[in-house]
Amino acid sequence: MAGALPDVAQHDTFPKLLRYNAEHRASVAAVREKDLGIWQTWTWADFRDAVRKLAGGMKALGLKRGEKVAIVGDNRPRLYFAMSAAQSLGAIPVPVYQDAVADEMRFVLDHAEAAFIVAEDQEQVDKVLSQKEHLPALRTIIYDDARGMRDYSESFLHAYDDVVGMGREGGWDEEVDLGKGGDTAIILYTSGTTGTPKGVVLSYDNLLLCAKIGADFEHLREDEVVLAYLPMAWVGDNVLSYCQAHLVGFSFACPESPETVPHDLRELGPTYFFAPPRVFENLLTQVTIRMEDAAPLKQRVFRFFMNVAERAGADILEGRKVGLANRFLYRMGEVLVYGPLKNVLGLSRLRVGYTAGEAIGPEIFRFFRSLGINLKQLYGQTEASVFVTIQTNDDVRPDSVGPPAPGVELRITEEGEVLYRSPGVFQEYYKNSEATAETKTGDGWVHTGDAGVIDDDGHLRIIDRAKDVGRLANGTLFAPKYLENKLKFYPNIREAVTFGHERDFVTAMINIDMEAVGNWAERRNIAYSSYQELAARPEVLDIVEGHVSEFNAGLAADPQFAGSQIHRFIVLHKMLDADDGELTRTQKVRRRFISERYAPAIDALYGGEGSIVLETPVTFEDGRSGTITGDLAIRDARISGAGGERAAA
Amino acid sequence: MTRPGDILLSVKEISLRFGGVRALTDVSFDIHEGEIFAIIGPNGAGKSSMLNCINGFYHPQEGTITFKGAERRQMRPHEAAAQGISRTFQNIALFKGMTTLENVMTGRMLKMRATLAEQALYFWRGRREEIEHREKVEEVIDFLEIQSIRKTPVGRLPYGLQKRVELARALAAEPELLLLDEPMAGMNVEEKEDMCRFVLSTNHELGTTIALIEHDMGVVMDLSDRVVVLDYGKKLAEGTPDEVRGNQDVIDAYLGVSHD
Incomplete structure (x- = not known):
């Protein structure tokens, strides 16, 4: 299916890809959300129509090209529509971590000079309003969920539904045509392990090329199922949900609420899934606890087959030779233990699972792989539009993060710091040329700040933050x-x-x-x-x-x-x-x-x-x-x- | 800041005795449409008895209760429920083995018209009703933010969430008057704040009139539009939280002098 990807030279922005998808896969699901207990679906045509209407309203409210639109909230279809509407008008979306307290939020909103803010609900609106006097650039706030908003009389506050009705339908295509691949697609603020957050400026070319590298590498298809549950402000969600969905044409689903993610995961059965190691740790902890409470017979069966999986699972997954007896036992285990377990965890249909951000425990990693789940590590950064290294399907090791992704060059400095160069390398830190110069060299190499070693066969191993060693x-x-x-x-x-x-x-x-x-x-x-x-x-x-x-x-x-x-x-x-x-x-x-x-x-x-x-x-x-x-x-x-x-x- | 709503429920000269014990003596007050009305008083003042009279569980020997203009002496709880009065209980009264969803569904029972057979076979009216009612229940679940425990048996839930499920069940009946018997009792600060938020948004967004009993004075003073104070079964004062707070009888009886 890789050949079916649209030509990114022609469709070089996400709004253009949205338009392409709305024409070529009009009735294919693009976005889902569970609402009132039922999964609702927007097709690519619905997606485009929603974006077109919202963009019309935002334009009527005076949004201009190059202005910033902050997006504050959990993963909601309407917030993704807002992201797309901003992009289609040539404005720059700036998603903000939704659980940030008001003070933290102020820094980003102020630094980005956000003219518009699209907020999920009253909670987020209240946070923004409490900082309004420190945000001179802010002109308009749009909120999605009207609950509790009845008594707010501020003239710059608008309900999403009202905004949708404000604009004229026409003119969207012309606006979209004005966009180019080299334009800024998004500014993502890094959470700032050190000091204040920095706004990473990424162009459409950065994101699209990286999304394409990943999609080709994993042979992503139109029928992938993805759960978009990690913060919208995080580059991983942006690339793996929004960008790759636009490129490949698959659908991404928004959970009902942050607390229901395990249920939603099980109902959806994603085929392509990212989670930080913590999530897998928690899953394993839950499984362990529940098995400790299980009847003795069940415990014995579980332990027996987990031993089988430990012996043979990873080899079977990676296509190596396995003895007949173990192969047979593993098949039995699949029926009795692994299959039901994967089903409970919502991982039955998983083709590609990624984990990154921190090192994952070797036992945890081996546990999931031995069940036949293709969990892989990658190493990435916001500054790289995610991918720096990805493990290949047939060579996965717990202690390395794999070889460089296609198109990425790697280098280790004398002090042991990892440097890379790739098509995804960011443009600059927004309004912070000093930090840009420190991080990105003149010829495009980026300092990761991580200490690492490259094995003889090219696999990267990260030891620590370079400055912490x-x-x-x-x-x-x-x-x-x-x-x-x-x-x-x-x-x-x-x-x-x-x-x-x-x-x-x-x-x-x-x-x-x-x-x-x-x-x-x-x-x-x-x-x-x-x-x-x-x-x-x-x-x-x-x-x-x-x-x-x-x-x-x-x-x-x-x-x-x-x-x-x-x-x-x-x-x-x-x-x-x-x-x-x-x-x-x-x-x-x-x-x-x-x-x-x-x-x-x-x-x-x-x-x-x-x-x-x-x-x-x-x-x-x-x-x-x-x-x-x-x-x-x-x-x-x-x-x-x-x-x-x-x-x- | 009394709201200028019409009188929804009027209690006139109610007296309730259990044998020789006078639980309530000559109590009168009005609850207006759209307000949050609090009944407060020390232990044994007759607060729960009053609530039980309103929803028809106790039958006062004297006095009248007028709801939506219709006067009544004796009414049974299910009749009160059918007329639009729902309540929650001081000690949670949920079906512990059933899930949150099932418990909240029971709040719709009085509105179901299908016969047992239609329901059992999930056929014709039974099917249509189930879908209709489920939709309403899902709105309540969304409103109270309990999606993540939809399928969890309520016996496994922490206390604060069980209270919320009970509120959900009461709301599922789409009441005009909601009676809450100590909705915050036994909760920690965070749970209390959540509950306050839900009580307020029930009043604001759904327009439900609320009568509540509560011991946490901070909660009562913040939430209520008007307060009535009972002591030894008698009405001591009635008014806005500020008026009641300044009333010397109330300070003596309830806030200041101890009964012990």
Whole structure:
């Protein structure tokens, strides 16, 4: 089917592709959404008509070419229509993370100079209104869901339905024809692991070429089923849902609500699916918990066939030779265990599954692959329009992110930083030429800020953020993220932050996984009423200590990391949270911030105390703030092999 | 800030006795269309008894209740429900083994006309009605944002969500008057905020008149348009939250002096 893709030289913008699809696949599904419990469908012709009407209204409201339209909300068809309407008028959509608090949102809206904002509902409108005085460029707000909006009298507020009725129908085609491949298609703000967010400017050429590389590589077809459930502000959703759907002509579905995603996933059965490692971790945790509660016979059957899958599953998936007995047992397992399990998870029809953003636990990765699910890792960046490397179907390894995607060149600097050059490389950071110059070299190479190595056969392996890689006082390499990811592979450990740069030994702060540990506690009749209480139970600390000691034993076998064993650790009394600034919106640890806020805890870890009283600020969901105080025990873990010698503790 | 709505329900000189115990004595008040009306008072003041009189569960020995202009002395709960009065309970009264969806569907039972056979065979009127009612129920599920627990048995849900399902069931009957018996009891701050939001939007968006009993004074003062205060079965005061707050009898009886 790859040959059936439209010519991107002729249809070089998304509105042009929309028009192409509306003509060539008028009655094929383009967008779905579950509304009032029933999946609703818009065909490509419906999609175009909706966009044409909305664009007419937005033009009537005075939207001009080159102006920015911020889009704030969960994945909703109408917000995608708004994205397309803005693009068809030559305006630039700027999707914003919908769970950002008002202050965070202000920065992006102000920096992007958004003239229009399309918001999902009252909640988002309220956030914008609270910052209105700081947004001089803002002229018009359009909202989708009218619920609760009756008493708002501001003249610049318009209901989506009213806007649709405002415009004239004609003139859309002429506007679309004015667009060119080199125009800016979108500005995506990176969530900012460091400092303030930066607006990544991507052109239609960037996105389309990258979307095409991916589509050709995976032989995507018109009948793919995709669930668009990750934030619209994230490049992955934009490319894998919106862009590739336009290019290939498949449909993407919006979940009923963020909480119903597991149900929606099961009902849809996507064929092409992206999820961060966390989602797969959660799925595995759920499966494990449910199997622990299952009847003994079921548990035995499950364990037996999971062993079979572990022996033979990956080989069968990758087309290698497998003995007759194992092949037969695997077939039986498919009927009894793997098939039903995949069905429950909504992964029965999956052809291509991606995970990226963080390292995925090898056991988790192997678990899904052994079930016959084609889960692959990729390495990508907003600045690259996603794809830098993709694993190929027949050569998937848990510890690498695969060879460079077609059209991508890779290079490692002397300091170990990964550089790439590709057709997807971004134009610039919006209004930030300094950062652009730091990141993108004159001849088009982009600094990723990640430290990595390229294997002999061309597979890239990411170790850590380049700036986070440090050295212990004795000169040993210290790669905190590598250690933390290894720790997080234990289902009981949700989050970990390690310290060790210029120190004598490595220490860690740990968050337990409330679901996994809570279930464990429930089965042992251990009472707790909150995360804080559960995390402070000595029984729980014993489990974590066991994990850390085992983790140390694992590290001891790897000469490069034997010195990085964790000597002392603390289980925190609160979950690290994006609302408190401790994680980014994409759930990555903000290392520097944490080491400042938790400085007393770090001092105690290195000072040799047996416990510490810690007071930390928290932000509640309604935006109010308070503090949580806890008396935390500091534990020592067992050190294995050569890493044993350590300064006084 | 009383709303200028017509009187929807008028309670006149109600007295209720259980043997020698006087639960309510000569209580009168009016509930206007479109308002949120709170009944407050210390434990044992007769708040739940009052609610039970309104929806026909108790039959007061004296006094009259006039709903939508029709006066009545004795009425059974299902008749009250058919006339447009729905309620939730202090202790959740859901079918624990049934799913959220099924529980909310039961709120539509009184509006179903199909015979048992038609329903069982999912045929003719049974089928058409099921679809109609399901649509209404889905609107309520959407309104109260409980899509993700649609198929979950309510016994497995946390307390705060069960309360919300109960509200959903009451709303599914499309009531004109909604009686809420301690809708926030036993909830944490976040659940309370959610519930307040839903009570307000029920009143605002659906235009439902609401009478509620609540102990959390913050909630009562924020939500209600008008408040009546009961103490030992008697009406102590009636008025806007500010008026009631300033009333010395109320301060003595309820907010200030302890009964213990």
